[in-house]
Amino acid sequence: MKKSRLIFLAFVIACGGGATYLVLDRPEPTPPAALAPTPVKQDQVLVAAHELTFGVVTQPGDFAWQDWPKESTVRGMVRKSDNADAIEEMKDSVVRGAFLAGEPIRKEKLFKGANSGFLSAILAPGYRAVAINIEGSGSTTAGNFILPNDRVDVIRIYRDEDAAKTGGGDAYVSETLITNVRVLAIGQNAQDKGGQAYVTGSTATLELDPHQSEAVILAQRVGQLSLVLRSMQDGREIAPLSPAQESHDGAVTVVRAGVATQSRGK
Template sequence: MPIRTIATLSVAILLGLIAVLAAQFWLGRQRQADQQSAALAGTVPVVVASQPIGRGMALTPALLKVVRYPQGSVPPGAMSSIEQATVGGQRLVLRPLASNEPVLPGKITVPGGRVNLSAAMTQGMRGVTFRSNDVAGVAGFVLPGDRVDVLLTRDVGGPAGTDAGKMNVVTQVLAENIKVLGVDQVSDDTAEAPVVAKAITLEMTPDQAQAISLAQAVGNVSLALRQVADEEPVTRQVTTVADLGGYRSFATTPVSYSPRAYASRAAAPRAPSGPEVKVTRGVETKSYTVAR
């Protein structure tokens, strides 16, 4: 076979191999792109912390990253780009962020904001502080971030200082499932050590804020600490002394009155009462009763 024919055949075989390899490479890339497209289908980008971020730290692009979330599992208010989380000025972290935790508006300040209590409050809510002690504050186990029920014990009327008056003492639920914003001057919700506080600040609606302010003037306000996952409403809103059971009644027994019986008793002669004296005249002796 001529050398020229062999050379032409070799070149053709080489070009064929190159074409096969190129086709396989292209098909592999196309398959990988299809898989990525299928994986991204139904997902959206969400900005999360790339590492743990402490309270008060400034958000920087180096502390953030973007991951894909299923479209139905995206937290409300989640940001889709790092630029969205850092634009407009410096933002500070209000609550510690764990690694891969979504960065949400409620966990960071507005651009140029400060780390203070008002920045951490929910929109439309109020912060109300009331005096506390070891009993009202659940022995110091109420900490920032906990949830509590607010109770008021007061006298609704009755004779003061008597046992009958005690029957008019009631305890009512002023507010349920209320968030504790701060204990004394501590608002960090990562605090763990119990402390007997002199003041506790709660996050309440404007109407609840008015109620608890008035309650402090008319009775004793106390807190009932909720289990961390308990959101059930309180079934009994008011408890009275009678609800405790075993409390004796102080009502007097009514006395029946009959005018006829009273008149007959009044008309009957009243028998004299007193010491008896005997007087003897001659052979006759008479007895006399001396009235008192």
């Protein structure tokens, strides 16, 4: 073999070996340093330490402070940075809307009235508490399964005097007086279910507006009232006007000999 070829071959081998050395000896690239996450600003909000049911009178142990992302707080939450003494201020309040354990406390669902009774504290503004007679056997209250804070319709059963006068015998009429109203208490019990299957009593106290109050008090004088239990999903619906409410346009109802008649008020 010619000397020139040997020199060329040796040169090629040397170059290949050098390239291989450089590739194999190349250091691993250093990974970029991970960026530290931006810390989330925290605040503390007042939450229910355990489940709080409708009608409960709160004590300091019912509340707790809990860390909460500052950017996620919404209007109505009680923040420790705004009021560090909130737990002490909110004790002896009446719960007007139930809280789950860990749920942020909202002031509008609590009421504190030093000079008010319990029932007036849980009444919604502009409403009245009206008690009606019910049967202890449950025949007029869905078998005693109607409980405080349930929603009901009120049905009146009365004797048809016109049918009786025309010789039709005893004829009775049913009328839905009002719909979708809240039960405040059964007897003296105004607490939520709390594991009870049912509660009993001789009265049911309803939350009614002024027109509904008049209609119910009058209807109780001239007939029998029954409560019909509604689904809990109806609780947020706006109650439609019943026929009795729709006709309450300034008329005065007069009862003579058990018969109710209406005359236009002046």
